[in-house]
Amino acid sequence: MTLISRCCAALLALLLMGPALAQAPVASAQAAAESTQEAPDINIADLRARFSKLPASADDNDGLRALLAQINAIAAQVDAFINARTAPLADLNARLGELGAAPAAPGTEDPSITRQRAALTKQRNALDSDIRLAKLLAIDARQRGTDLVNQRRKLFEAQLTERASSPLGGAFWLDIRDAWPDDISRLRALWDEMRRGAAVASEPQHRTKVLLTFVAALLVAVLGNLLAESALLRLATRLLPPGRLRRSLLVIAFVGANVLLVGASAQWLASVLDDNGALGEQTRKVAQAVVAASIFISFVVGLGRALLSVKRPSWRLPPMSDDMARRLAPYPWLIGLIGAMVWAPAQVNAVIDASFAAVLATHVITALALTALIAAIVLRLGPDAAPPPAPPGATTADAPVPVDRPIWVGVLLSAVMVVIVVIWVLVAIGFVALASFLAGQLTWGGIVAAASYVMFKFSDDLFTAVVSSKSRFGVRLQKSFGFAPQTLDQAAVLLSGVSRVAVFFYMLIALMAPLGSGPGEVFQRSGKFGSGFKVGEFELVPGAIFSALGVAVAGFIAVRVLKRWLSQRYLPSTSLEPGMQSSISTLLGYVGSVLVVAFAMSALGIGVNRIAWVASALSVGIGFGLQAIVQNFISGLILLAERPVKVGDWVVLGTSEGDVRRINVRATEIQLGDRSTLIVPNSEFITKIVRNMTLANAEGRVLIRLPMPLSTDAKKVRALMLAACNTHSEVLPTPSPSVTLEGVEGGALIFQAIAFVASPRLAGGVRSDLMFEILDALRTADLPLSVPTMMVASGAATPMATPAEGPPPPAQT
Numbered sequence: 001m002t003l004i005s006r007c008c009a010a011l012l013a014l015l016l017m018g019p020a021l022a023q024a025p026v027a028s029a030q031a032a033a034e035s036t037q038e039a040p041d042i043n044i045a046d047l048r049a050r051f052s053k054l055p056a057s058a059d060d061n062d063g064l065r066a067l068l069a070q071i072n073a074i075a076a077q078v079d080a081f082i083n084a085r086t087a088p089l090a091d092l093n094a095r096l097g098e099l100g101a102a103p104a105a106p107g108t109e110d111p112s113i114t115r116q117r118a119a120l121t122k123q124r125n126a127l128d129s130d131i132r133l134a135k136l137l138a139i140d141a142r143q144r145g146t147d148l149v150n151q152r153r154k155l156f157e158a159q160l161t162e163r164a165s166s167p168l169g170g171a172f173w174l175d176i177r178d179a180w181p182d183d184i185s186r187l188r189a190l191w192d193e194m195r196r197g198a199a200v201a202s203e204p205q206h207r208t209k210v211l212l213t214f215v216a217a218l219l220v221a222v223l224g225n226l227l228a229e230s231a232l233l234r235l236a237t238r239l240l241p242p243g244r245l246r247r248s249l250l251v252i253a254f255v256g257a258n259v260l261l262v263g264a265s266a267q268w269l270a271s272v273l274d275d276n277g278a279l280g281e282q283t284r285k286v287a288q289a290v291v292a293a294s295i296f297i298s299f300v301v302g303l304g305r306a307l308l309s310v311k312r313p314s315w316r317l318p319p320m321s322d323d324m325a326r327r328l329a330p331y332p333w334l335i336g337l338i339g340a341m342v343w344a345p346a347q348v349n350a351v352i353d354a355s356f357a358a359v360l361a362t363h364v365i366t367a368l369a370l371t372a373l374i375a376a377i378v379l380r381l382g383p384d385a386a387p388p389p390a391p392p393g394a395t396t397a398d399a400p401v402p403v404d405r406p407i408w409v410g411v412l413l414s415a416v417m418v419v420i421v422v423i424w425v426l427v428a429i430g431f432v433a434l435a436s437f438l439a440g441q442l443t444w445g446g447i448v449a450a451a452s453y454v455m456f457k458f459s460d461d462l463f464t465a466v467v468s469s470k471s472r473f474g475v476r477l478q479k480s481f482g483f484a485p486q487t488l489d490q491a492a493v494l495l496s497g498v499s500r501v502a503v504f505f506y507m508l509i510a511l512m513a514p515l516g517s518g519p520g521e522v523f524q525r526s527g528k529f530g531s532g533f534k535v536g537e538f539e540l541v542p543g544a545i546f547s548a549l550g551v552a553v554a555g556f557i558a559v560r561v562l563k564r565w566l567s568q569r570y571l572p573s574t575s576l577e578p579g580m581q582s583s584i585s586t587l588l589g590y591v592g593s594v595l596v597v598a599f600a601m602s603a604l605g606i607g608v609n610r611i612a613w614v615a616s617a618l619s620v621g622i623g624f625g626l627q628a629i630v631q632n633f634i635s636g637l638i639l640l641a642e643r644p645v646k647v648g649d650w651v652v653l654g655t656s657e658g659d660v661r662r663i664n665v666r667a668t669e670i671q672l673g674d675r676s677t678l679i680v681p682n683s684e685f686i687t688k689i690v691r692n693m694t695l696a697n698a699e700g701r702v703l704i705r706l707p708m709p710l711s712t713d714a715k716k717v718r719a720l721m722l723a724a725c726n727t728h729s730e731v732l733p734t735p736s737p738s739v740t741l742e743g744v745e746g747g748a749l750i751f752q753a754i755a756f757v758a759s760p761r762l763a764g765g766v767r768s769d770l771m772f773e774i775l776d777a778l779r780t781a782d783l784p785l786s787v788p789t790m791m792v793a794s795g796a797a798t799p800m801a802t803p804a805e806g807p808p809p810p811a812q813t
Helices: 003-016 019-023 026-037 044-053 061-099 111-160 170-201 204-239 244-275 281-308 322-328 331-352 356-380 407-429 432-466 472-481 485-511 519-531 542-573 578-604 608-624 627-642 682-687 714-727 760-780
Strands: 533-535 538-540 650-653 656-663 667-672 677-681 700-709 738-745 748-757
Touching: 044 061, 044 111, 061 111, 170 204, 170 281, 170 331, 170 356, 204 244, 244 281, 244 432, 281 322, 281 331, 281 432, 322 356, 331 356, 331 432, 356 407, 356 432, 407 432, 432 485, 472 485, 472 542, 542 578, 578 627, 627 656, 627 667, 627 677, 627 682, 656 677, 667 682, 677 682, 700 714, 700 760, 714 738, 714 748, 714 760, 748 760
Parallel strands: none
Antiparallel strands: 533 538, 650 656, 656 667, 667 677, 700 748, 738 748
């Protein structure tokens, strides 16, 4: 596995993040694309014959790689065959379903229907048989591919732990001297082929086209990058709001533009040279290596320049001082150049089939060059130098503050230095292949870590800037769907966490790439995770999980929109009272939520039988400790359906009374007179006595009882009390107020006034107003109330006067 191909894999996995890329091996992408077009003409018997002719193993890594590419191509053709015939099979099954089953004897049917059913059944059986054979071949191909991957890994591990001559001994250099003539002759053959290609490109019929293509490709790679960065900077400033999203998105845009322009220009130039006959068999491989090297350099340089942002400190993504950024500015170029330089000899060795001594020398150069570069970067990443002195006249607050470095950074840099020392020791004792691998792994890990850091930041910034309650889109969501700010903030944090988990998954896949495998195996591994893995009896499929999340989010949003439309648009236009409208919208919300959960579980792959199993397991818990919860839940549904108590009613429950504000799944909220909220379990309304003051009639009654002396003019008192009731604005004219003389109690006349108001909630205030008015009227008319007789004790026995009863109890409503 080379450093350049790993970079291409990381670019696809970390920057593009496409799920489809995780299911198609890169090594056979072109064969899969060609086979997709030829899928209808593929013969499964021919594919099976081709597959049977392939050997089960190979002797070297190149042979295993070529054999794996052929098997992946066959698997891609089989998948295309299955996909092309799945829809016709479903169509045939649907048509047979429309015809129905053949009638049982002795029933008869139209002969044309019988012939049509027989023809469709024959076609369906033949197509189903082909698909079954194709699926078996696909399973065999994937199993063979897995075996070859394991063989490559074992071969790689065997080569990795092989010990050779130490560069500090004479045997190492003697082997190079002995193999030098043969290697020089092979290099001379490659050089001669390159010279012949240059001569062909210099011919008059090819010279102009090749030269113009070279100049155009150079302008696109250099000048195009500068123009693209300038244009992206202006677009980001104009279109994106200020914040972290602008910075992280600009880094991704810079890297993508660099890789796209440089890679496209290099590939364009290589294609023109090949079309004009300037490339031979070996130089064509070298040209492909140059294209990959240009992509690697552009990726590393673009990522490093975007992260450091030496000329634009305000756009810098990582927390880093300006002095540190300036010190690290040359290293992205050095990483790209040195990486390409140490990778080029390995490619040349593969092209010319160099000797084992040349391969060992290449490993030594790779290990030493990469570790020297990494050591220089680690030294540059040391603690920042002391800040420059403050200008004259500046206060202490104006002095520059050094950037504090976390402890884990120092620990990580120390660990890297330890690994570098281990690599040098391995080179010294002769484990040059292992040392070269660790050096490449260290460099590769740094590149993947930098790309992952960008994606982590971008994931968090994206959902914070789009979904959070403080963003413009979040404000629109609040206005459109009525989401609470806390809900949007929680959704932003949750989505950011899910996206970071996905980035971390692809980061692990990318870090696994150097372990003796190529990008094809990396994407094959991620494809296996994408196709699902079992945890106990349940099979977890990432695609199904994301589908279930999408169904749940879309479903709950749809339910919320429906409830909002019902409560604000449709139900107010009906003749239903507000309490009934609230009950309908709440009940439909519960039903919609249950359906959304059912659809989400179905998308997750949990069938009805598993749901029944979970329900049976929950029934045990319900039987022991959840009776009250279930009872309250069922009681809430009964309240919403039968509506003995609805939102807006004034109820009396025990010693508490108040307005019903909300009926939830478990409890009902009642607002008391002191503005406090009483939360009552729903079962209380079903199993106990509840007085609903507004169930049958929403009017309230005001009752006033007044004691008057026996000598009082009863008709005058009645007129005054009626006048007070009739003149009050809250008293209803129908039923009209009434004043009655109940009788004589304790030597006093008892007058009783009854008036009706629009709501029981008004009765207390209206009664108070009427009492003030009646007392003023009685005082003005010189009609005193009855006064209780006092008992006075004396020495002689005196007859005891019968006391008059005091004022009657308060008015009843």
